[in-house]
Amino acid sequence: MNELALKYGCNPNQKPSRIFMRDGSDLPVEVLCGKPGYINFLDALNSWQLVKELKEATGLPSAASFKHVSPAGAAVGTELSDIEKKIYFVSPKIELTPIACAYIKARGADRLSSFGDWAALSDVCDAATARYIKAEVSDGIIAPGYTDEALEILSSKKGGKYNVVKIDPDYECAPQEYKDVFGITFEQGHNNFKIDRELISNIVSANKDLPESAKIDMMISLITLKYTQSNSVCYVKDGQAIGVGAGQQSRIHCTRLAGSKADNWWMRRNPKVLALEFVDGIKRPERDNAIDVYMSDEYEDVLAEGTWQTIFKVKPEPLTREEKKAWIAQMSGVTVGSDAFFPFGDNIERARKSGAQYVAEPGGSVRDDDVIATADKYGMVLAFTGMRLFHH
Numbered sequence: 448m449n450e451l452a453l454k455y456g457c458n459p460n461q462k463p464s465r466i467f468m469r470d471g472s473d474l475p476v477e478v479l480c481g482k483p484g485y486i487n488f489l490d491a492l493n494s495w496q497l498v499k500e501l502k503e504a505t506g507l508p509s510a511a512s513f514k515h516v517s518p519a520g521a522a523v524g525t526e527l528s529d530i531e532k533k534i535y536f537v538s539p540k541i542e543l544t545p546i547a548c549a550y551i552k553a554r555g556a557d558r559l560s561s562f563g564d565w566a567a568l569s570d571v572c573d574a575a576t577a578r579y580i581k582a583e584v585s586d587g588i589i590a591p592g593y594t595d596e597a598l599e600i601l602s603s604k605k606g607g608k609y610n611v612v613k614i615d616p617d618y619e620c621a622p623q624e625y626k627d628v629f630g631i632t633f634e635q636g637h638n639n640f641k642i643d644r645e646l647i648s649n650i651v652s653a654n655k656d657l658p659e660s661a662k663i664d665m666m667i668s669l670i671t672l673k674y675t676q677s678n679s680v681c682y683v684k685d686g687q688a689i690g691v692g693a694g695q696q697s698r699i700h701c702t703r704l705a706g707s708k709a710d711n712w713w714m715r716r717n718p719k720v721l722a723l724e725f726v727d728g729i730k731r732p733e734r735d736n737a738i739d740v741y742m743s744d745e746y747e748d749v750l751a752e753g754t755w756q757t758i759f760k761v762k763p764e765p766l767t768r769e770e771k772k773a774w775i776a777q778m779s780g781v782t783v784g785s786d787a788f789f790p791f792g793d794n795i796e797r798a799r800k801s802g803a804q805y806v807a808e809p810g811g812s813v814r815d816d817d818v819i820a821t822a823d824k825y826g827m828v829l830a831f832t833g834m835r836l837f838h839h
Contacts, residue, residue, distance in 0.1 A: 520556025
């Protein structure tokens with residue numbers, strides 16, 4: 448089959464819609480369940496490239512959680528700590544596989560944004576991963592294969608309408624790609640640029656101590672950025688993206704947005720947040736939203752009389768600004784990547800507030816000296832990759 452008709456394009460008024468192979472060859476994807484739409488396939492194909500490259504670069508099972516053609520999170524399959532299991536609402540008794548851990552961490556980066564996500568796995572989807580996905584609000588998944596049990600579990604989701612896509616892991620796209628805008632065709636070479644350890648070897652800061660864990664985090668940040676709508680900045684810690692700022696016109700706004708998401712990820716570990724007692728039967732989206740609001744300056748929206756009783760068993764004490772600031776100040780060992788150069792040192796200043804210790808960016812700004820000096824002021828490691836990673 449070399450083409451597949453879709454319900455409609457980005458919006459219901461954009462018809463007809465389809466995916467097809469220009470050269471008449473067979474599509475490298477097979478729909479095993481559901482009926483994916485136009486945006487679903489945009490997410491599927493972008494997220495698949497991300498996890499495939501991440502697996503190749505790190506050697507670890509990789510996963511991503513996509514929304515509107517940008518990753519809400521991406522991660523490699525390292526073991527979950529007890530705290531991570533708690534903040535991602537994973538039972539400590541459940542046996543998890545590396546690929547399941549990768550997806551749980553990818554989705555856990557920004558659970559609010561991952562509501563209704565598209566999941567991508569670098570490895571065959573197993574039952575452990577399928578069980579976790581079944582309990583979440585998700586639109587679909589792409590993977591190179593599925594165990595029989597996993598496919599049975601996923602095919603029962605959404606009353607049998609959950610989108611399950613299998614992709615040929617050996618598929619290589621054509622060297623040229625095309626895009627029509629307003630009746631005009633654009634052509635460019637596919638972005639085959641390889642991100643590996645060699646790319647981050649040009650350390651321009653005074654501190655040149657870049658441990659292996661930070662190298663992996665740098666590759667995660669850069670590969671994530673390669674498939675994130677530009678401008679974009681990505682914060683990473685312990686093998687997972689913890690904040691992605693996508694599609695902003697200003698680089699400092701990307702850095703702030705990604706930093707605020709990283710702060711929220713860290714705040715979920717705060718004892719007051721971990722101690723929240725939810726009423727029985729609360730749904731996951733309502734619980735996640737309540738946590739997000741509780742941690743924000745609008746906490747009164749969930750603590751108001753008559754409201755908190757519908758969410759919490761016991762009314763929690765609010766987090767003060769001082770408590771939040773003190774908790775975030777404890778964050779360290781964070782890696783930050785940028786898809787284009789930082790034009791000013793203010794990006795480094797903002798990243799530092801969210802625990803940034805390692806930074807990877809292309810370099811090439813007329814103010815590179817200022818950026819380097821700002822990194823040196825805080826003893827940070829700064830690597831210039833020399834390669835821009837715009838994605839549109």
